[in-house]
Amino acid sequence: MATTKRTVEVALSTTGLDAQGRPQRRPLAVDEGGNVVTMEPPTAMEPDLEGEHMLINLGPQHPATHGVLRLVLELDGETVVRCIPHIGYLHCGFEKIGEYRQYNQIIPWTDREDYLNSPGNNVAFALGAERLFGIEVTERCKVLRVMACELSRIISHLVWLGTTCIDIGAYTPFLWAFQQREKVYELLEAWIGARLTTTLTRVGGMGADIPDGWTDMLSAFVSTFPNVVDEIDRIITRNGIWVGRTVGLGVMSPEEAINYGLSGPMGRASGVAFDVRRDFPYLDYETYDFDVAVGTNGDVYDRYLVRMEELRQSTRILAQTLKRLPDGPVNVDDILPPKSRATSDMESMIHHFKQVMEGPRPPIGESYVAVESPKGEKGYYMVSDGSSKPVRWRIRPPSFVNLSAIPRMVEGHLLSDVIAINASIDIVMGEIDR
Amino acid sequence: MSKYGQSFSPVVAGSALGSQAPAPVTPKSVPHRGGEPNPSAAAIGQQFAGAVKRVDVVWGETTVYIDRDRVHDVIRWLHDDASQQYDYLSDVTAVEFRDLEQPLEVVWHLRSLPYRRFLRVKVQLEKGTPLDVPSVWDIYRGADWMEREAYDMFGITFAGHPDLRRLLMWEQYSEGYPLRKDFPLRGRFSRSEQLRQALAANPEARYSQDELSIAEAFEDLPADMRRRLQRGDKVGE
Numbered sequence: 001m002a003t004t005k006r007t008v009e010v011a012l013s014t015t016g017l018d019a020q021g022r023p024q025r026r027p028l029a030v031d032e033g034g035n036v037v038t039m040e041p042p043t044a045m046e047p048d049l050e051g052e053h054m055l056i057n058l059g060p061q062h063p064a065t066h067g068v069l070r071l072v073l074e075l076d077g078e079t080v081v082r083c084i085p086h087i088g089y090l091h092c093g094f095e096k097i098g099e100y101r102q103y104n105q106i107i108p109w110t111d112r113e114d115y116l117n118s119p120g121n122n123v124a125f126a127l128g129a130e131r132l133f134g135i136e137v138t139e140r141c142k143v144l145r146v147m148a149c150e151l152s153r154i155i156s157h158l159v160w161l162g163t164t165c166i167d168i169g170a171y172t173p174f175l176w177a178f179q180q181r182e183k184v185y186e187l188l189e190a191w192i193g194a195r196l197t198t199t200l201t202r203v204g205g206m207g208a209d210i211p212d213g214w215t216d217m218l219s220a221f222v223s224t225f226p227n228v229v230d231e232i233d234r235i236i237t238r239n240g241i242w243v244g245r246t247v248g249l250g251v252m253s254p255e256e257a258i259n260y261g262l263s264g265p266m267g268r269a270s271g272v273a274f275d276v277r278r279d280f281p282y283l284d285y286e287t288y289d290f291d292v293a294v295g296t297n298g299d300v301y302d303r304y305l306v307r308m309e310e311l312r313q314s315t316r317i318l319a320q321t322l323k324r325l326p327d328g329p330v331n332v333d334d335i336l337p338p339k340s341r342a343t344s345d346m347e348s349m350i351h352h353f354k355q356v357m358e359g360p361r362p363p364i365g366e367s368y369v370a371v372e373s374p375k376g377e378k379g380y381y382m383v384s385d386g387s388s389k390p391v392r393w394r395i396r397p398p399s400f401v402n403l404s405a406i407p408r409m410v411e412g413h414l415l416s417d418v419i420a421i422n423a424s425i426d427i428v429m430g431e432i433d434r
Numbered sequence: 435m436s437k438y439g440q441s442f443s444p445v446v447a448g449s450a451l452g453s454q455a456p457a458p459v460t461p462k463s464v465p466h467r468g469g470e471p472n473p474s475a476a477a478i479g480q481q482f483a484g485a486v487k488r489v490d491v492v493w494g495e496t497t498v499y500i501d502r503d504r505v506h507d508v509i510r511w512l513h514d515d516a517s518q519q520y521d522y523l524s525d526v527t528a529v530e531f532r533d534l535e536q537p538l539e540v541v542w543h544l545r546s547l548p549y550r551r552f553l554r555v556k557v558q559l560e561k562g563t564p565l566d567v568p569s570v571w572d573i574y575r576g577a578d579w580m581e582r583e584a585y586d587m588f589g590i591t592f593a594g595h596p597d598l599r600r601l602l603m604w605e606q607y608s609e610g611y612p613l614r615k616d617f618p619l620r621g622r623f624s625r626s627e628q629l630r631q632a633l634a635a636n637p638e639a640r641y642s643q644d645e646l647s648i649a650e651a652f653e654d655l656p657a658d659m660r661r662r663l664q665r666g667d668k669v670g671e
Contacts, residue, residue: 088602095587096612100619131493134466254445258521258547261576271444272547274522279447279550281460296441363466365492368543368554370524379543383529392529396543404579433602 053081056415060089064167064419067429071406071418078414083407087400090433098393102359103129103203106393111197113395114431116156118198119148119188120373126201127282128369128380132362132390135204135335140328142283144210147218147321148200149283149371150314154225155184156374156426157307157314161232164304164423168245173232180228183221190214203360205331215322222318229311237308246301250409250421253298260405263398264376265306266425270298276372288317300424307426310374335360359388368396375399375426397431450519450548458550464494472496472553474518474546481515482508487558497554505542505557506568506594512544512553513573520544520553523570526580528588530615540567540590559590569594587613 031037054075059065068089074082094113098106110121123145130137137145162177185195191210192198200207236242252262257270267274275292277285293309295302331338335355342352362384370379376398383392402425410418448455468491475489475498485504490497500508512520524543531538537558544553559565569592571577581592582601589611592598599605603612609622621628652660 088600088604091602093612096617096619131464134464134493136463254442256575258445259575261523261574271442272447273444274447274547279458279547280552281458284460286457286459294444296444298442365466366495366497366529367493368495368525368552377524379525381525381527381541381543383531385532387532391531392527394525394527396525400579401576404576408575 058418060086065422066163066427068433069403069422069427069429071422073410073415073418075415078416080410080413080415080418083410083418085403085406087403087429088433090429092434094434095393095395098390100389102388103132103362103390104359106390107201107203108197108199111199112430113434114156114373114375114378114397114399114428115196116159116428117152117374118196119200120152120156120371121378122199122201123149123283124369124371124373124378125380126203127371128367128382129203129362131367131369132365132382132384133203133335133360134363135332137205137332138329139326140209141205141330143321143325144206144330145201146283146285146288147318150317150321151184151187153314153374154311155181157311158184160307160374160423160426161304164420165236167419167423168242170236170239170242173236176228176232180225183225187214187217187221190217202331202336204335209330215325218318219322222315222322225315226312229308229315233308237305243301245417245420246304246424247299248297249300249413249417250424251298252405252409256408257298260408261401262376262405263401264372264374264426265293265303265310266376266402268293269295269302269306271296276370276377280370282369282371288320290317300420303424361386361388370396373398375428375431376402395431395434397434399425399427400432403427403432445547447547448550450546451550461494467492469494472551474498474512474520474551474553477518478508478512481511495552495554497556499556499558502557502559502567505555506570509542509544509555509570510573512546512555518546519548520546520551522547523574523576523580524552526570526577526584528584528590528613530588530613532615534561534615537561538565538588538590540584542570565590566593568592569598571595587611589614 029037056073056075057070058073059070060068065071070086070089072084072086073080094109098109101109107122107125110125111118114121126145158177158181162174162181165171165173165177188198188200189195191214192200192208252260252266252270254271257267257272262270262272263274271294273292273294276282277290278292290313291309293306293313295306337348337352337355339352341348343349364384364386366381366383368379368381370377372378377396378398379396381392381394381396382390385391406422406425409421413421448458471489471491475486475496478498478500479486479489482504485501485508487499487501489499509520512518522545524545525541526543527541529539529541537560540557540559542555544555545551546553557567559567565588567590569577569581571581571592572594578595578597579601581595582598584590585592585598586600586602600607610617652663655663
């Protein structure tokens with residue numbers, strides 16, 4: 001019986017019960033004789049697509065690719081059989097530009113590379129340059145840098161948490177996470193005057209000491225922030241939708257994770273207990289009391305759990321820095337003498353002028369300094385030929401290496417799971433493309 | 435087995451050192467040259483006679499200069515040998531010096547997680563010789579993109595890499611290798627040359643016919659509207 005569907009008269013009839021015992025609803029239609037009948041489901045199925053693969057292009061302008069990542073996916077039905085990532089849409093040549101800049105002039109570029117972790121990058125670059133110059137920074141500077149690193153770990157993980165919640169379909173934790181992120185940005189703004197691109201450090205010290213009353217702001221944050229982490233934990237950790245969309249996805253075994261070079265929460269979720277802060281310490285991290293969170297399943301859900309635990313551990317470290325923050329100078333005088341001396345003494349003024357205009361010169365040598373960034377092992381490799389500009393400034397971007405394992409992680413999963421797996425890597429395209 | 439699937443037993447960094455080993459500490463007052471070398475450097479020298487050209491310790495980091503033809507064997511041995519276990523590849527990159535007589539260097543940064551060691555392996559490629567080193571992709575899967583980037587930026591060919599394409603630059607890019615010292619900072623062409631090329635470019639090759647037809651549609655407008663648009667009046671007021 002040929003039926004024509006009339007949009008005006010489409011009503012819903014209840015002709016039977018479905019498998020759950022609920023009334024089955026079918027649209028009505030009018031047949032050739034003008035009688036209203038229930039539309040039968042179409043008998044001709046869709047053409048058989050078995051064996052035919054579809055290519056789809058996810059990105060570079062897709063909101064769930066967190067920037068300008070492009071994934072070419074070959075699908076069999078909804079299953080990904082092949083994934084080819086394309087990157088480079090944000091390539092700006094940071095490493096090339098660094099070869100034409102003095103060491104202190106490179107620090108603003110490190111803000112813009114992993115822009116969710118600017119203070120951490122500034123600290124990492126300053127540590128690398130100080131190794132190259134052979135400088136030991138002051139005790140107060142070390143504690144301030146640990147504060148900067150842990151605050152930036154918190155903001156980076158909060159952005160990860162918020163955007164991943166949105167990708168997976170939860171909106172409320174996003175707002176809570178971004179509210180707390182705003183508080184950290186207020187702290188950074190009070191400290192250095194900038195929010196996103198902080199340029200917090202200098203070679204041999206910091207751009208500014210913390211202002212009066214700043215530690216009270218920080219201790220207020222440290223005391224309230226764990227409550228918000230607990231709230232987010234309560235709303236999603238045992239949420240059926242969250243668990244269903246994250247468990248068992250993108251599994252990497254520990255051996256694979258090491259072989260693929262995964263670091264940070266990605267590696268630790270797979271059970272690789274490797275944290276640069278603990279295994280190759282810097283800034284006296286061995287004297288702080290903190291735990292390294294390790295997962296056992298290596299899936300998206302464990303990566304979430306590891307990052308949640310790192311938020312708590314970072315707060316713990318921040319509380320310890322507040323207790324031990326010593327008085328004293330922040331900057332060492334080797335690189336940049338104090339401005340007050342430069343305005344009163346001729347030799348100091350000439351020295352100051354030369355250090356600013358020509359730049360300090362490290363001896364010939366090279367250094368690779370890695371720190372634990374929120375994304376993983378972030379390394380700065382610098383080679384000096386004795387001039388005031390590095391011969392080579394190499395960034396070892398953790399999310400670049402973590403992202404290179406995405407074909408291994410998504411192949412065999414559904415298209416909708418690609419979004420969750422990609423979100424779990426915590427990529428920042430500014431760092432990947434540089 | 436967990437409730438949801440396979441559960442892995444954790445791999446702990448520093449496991450080969452035993453529980454009595456002291457916890458690692460932040461390096462303090464590191465000498466510029468002549469610190470304590472990494473014991474693996476001497477072990478490579480014993481295992482591969484003649485392959486090690488030089489061992490440098492700069493700022494506490496050990497660099498081993500290896501012969502180009504032996505580097506794959508050396509890294510394979512460092513990865514597999516039970517007394518080394520360099521299981522983690524931190525970085526693969528290259529260095530070109532401003533002094534153009536100096537050889538170009540390919541650098542591997544290796545970590546041994548069980549022994550908590552860090553080693554830098556270098557191969558020097560003399561100027562005028564082909565920039566060709568073996569790939570370590572078969573040892574470390576993580577080398578995939580790092581080697582592609584080094585190829586993209588320096589033009590170094592990694593023999594044995596399964597898919598050596600440009601990574602950050604687009605695949606049709608044919609103006610050279612951006613991180614080489616003979617590549618100018620502003621790009622290959624001067625600003626005036628870039629402007630001349632942009633002006634001489636054929637826009638139809640870049641835009642679709644749909645986009646181009648928007649401009650042609652001007653002719654189809656009523657004559658009075660065309661006059662008003664040409665005068666610069668705002669339409670609809």
